[in-house]
Amino acid sequence: MTNTELINAYLDNELPDAERTRFEQRLNQEPQLQQELGLHKDIIEGIRNARKADLKHRLDNVPVGGAAGWSTAKVLTAIAVVAITAVTIYFLYPESNTADKALTDTSSVEQTEVPVPEAKETLPVEEETEEPAAENTDQNTEEIVKPETAQPAEEVVEKQPENKRPVIAPSFENEEIQRADVTAPDGAVLGEVVTGVSNVEVEIERNMKNLDFHYAFDNNTLKLYGNFDDDLYEILEFNSNKGKRWFLSYQGKYYGLDSASSGVTPLKEISDQKLLNVLKSIR
Amino acid sequence: MTDQEIFEQVCQGDEKALEVLYKKYYRMMTKMVISNSGTEEEAKDIYQEALVVFWQKAVSGNLVLTSKISTYVYSICQNLWRKELDRKKRLSNEEKDGVEYTDYDSKERAKIIQECINDLGDTCRNVLMYYYFDGLSMQDIADKLGFANTNTAKTKKYKCKKKLDDLVKSRYSEKDFLD
Numbered sequence: 001m002t003n004t005e006l007i008n009a010y011l012d013n014e015l016p017d018a019e020r021t022r023f024e025q026r027l028n029q030e031p032q033l034q035q036e037l038g039l040h041k042d043i044i045e046g047i048r049n050a051r052k053a054d055l056k057h058r059l060d061n062v063p064v065g066g067a068a069g070w071s072t073a074k075v076l077t078a079i080a081v082v083a084i085t086a087v088t089i090y091f092l093y094p095e096s097n098t099a100d101k102a103l104t105d106t107s108s109v110e111q112t113e114v115p116v117p118e119a120k121e122t123l124p125v126e127e128e129t130e131e132p133a134a135e136n137t138d139q140n141t142e143e144i145v146k147p148e149t150a151q152p153a154e155e156v157v158e159k160q161p162e163n164k165r166p167v168i169a170p171s172f173e174n175e176e177i178q179r180a181d182v183t184a185p186d187g188a189v190l191g192e193v194v195t196g197v198s199n200v201e202v203e204i205e206r207n208m209k210n211l212d213f214h215y216a217f218d219n220n221t222l223k224l225y226g227n228f229d230d231d232l233y234e235i236l237e238f239n240s241n242k243g244k245r246w247f248l249s250y251q252g253k254y255y256g257l258d259s260a261s262s263g264v265t266p267l268k269e270i271s272d273q274k275l276l277n278v279l280k281s282i283r
Numbered sequence: 284m285t286d287q288e289i290f291e292q293v294c295q296g297d298e299k300a301l302e303v304l305y306k307k308y309y310r311m312m313t314k315m316v317i318s319n320s321g322t323e324e325e326a327k328d329i330y331q332e333a334l335v336v337f338w339q340k341a342v343s344g345n346l347v348l349t350s351k352i353s354t355y356v357y358s359i360c361q362n363l364w365r366k367e368l369d370r371k372k373r374l375s376n377e378e379k380d381g382v383e384y385t386d387y388d389s390k391e392r393a394k395i396i397q398e399c400i401n402d403l404g405d406t407c408r409n410v411l412m413y414y415y416f417d418g419l420s421m422q423d424i425a426d427k428l429g430f431a432n433t434n435t436a437k438t439k440k441y442k443c444k445k446k447l448d449d450l451v452k453s454r455y456s457e458k459d460f461l462d
Contacts, residue, residue: 004448043451044415046396050408055301055338058442062302066308232284273409 003033007040151164202235204228215248215257216264222246222257225264236283247279254279286352293341296417296427301338304383305331307311315357316364329367333359343418392455407443414440 010023013247027034098107201221205211210224222235233250246257248267254276255267270276284303292300309330316326333356342348348355400408410430413419421433421440431437
């Protein structure tokens, strides 16, 4: 057997034990043989790398659909514009007693049956289920981010919310029940609840330390200042006969968004119980 | 295709099944890297690496899947990305310290070897890759490449390896690397 044959047989685990031991003894004494073994190991490594490259090349040619759109979406930042456009006639008139009554009533019973919230809530849920072993994931992600990135903390934080960003699914508009009349127990029709996608863009500004939990409207863009990474947030959009009205829902609380306000305004939690009930039931 | 079906087909060396898998979890896996300060390109690369690891283990019969494929591949992605972040960190430290270590010789050697592999015929390339990377048995190689029997496969593998060895050595000595 030539040295090359011997080395190949050794690397392919084809040498009987006795020969193997003898070969290893020779290796210790012959640097030349050792060198040649090194070369052959590199050749085998090269074959493996070639196969890896082939497989990766193959995968490279697989169209992955959503990937491109997703990266563009990155620019739009962590947006959760899952909006309900509610064409309501009454509820924006808190002055009207009858409307108040009707609204309060509906929120307790009938409104919960309105299928709109279901349709909407499936979005974040789908996101969740896609994640394998969610509890592990989060922990591990943290582990990676914190001790091992040399990046500045803010930068890491900035990218994090993508995990939680719900996708504006196209199927949303095709949802079986798109509109439903909201009917009060006494039979009064409150109006239609229509689901749809808002064209308002939401941007999150995290690095303005003195502007925590503020918002500003700029044309069709809603800027939210502060850290909204802890939970999903939703923007509720209503068409009223006073024009469009927006509300922010975050961590179980609701905030009014006045598009007429100029500049950066602090987010104020809504305390009006009637309005809250309506928002909750619509959502 | 269910995950179970994909897994079974991957185990049988069906590269199409790997493609299906790749597409299926592309977003989920790349998201992990991107949200941990990776670029989209890096994310794709890590995911592909992870799938290649998965492929090799599955196809060589060394993988008993005790979890969902996605969970398994996800954990590979995490490990690979962690390593990559470590590597980057080390690299930037080395640059700061002014220490730049590049093994020119071994890089050159790897390049020559790659060229030689590319110069082999398709059959030889495949025999060697199936044997050394996929870890297929001679029977599987014979089946996959349409050889009459395992002996033919063995002979092929032997001859192809010798051809490659000779090719590498001749080019290597041309460049005066040996001795």
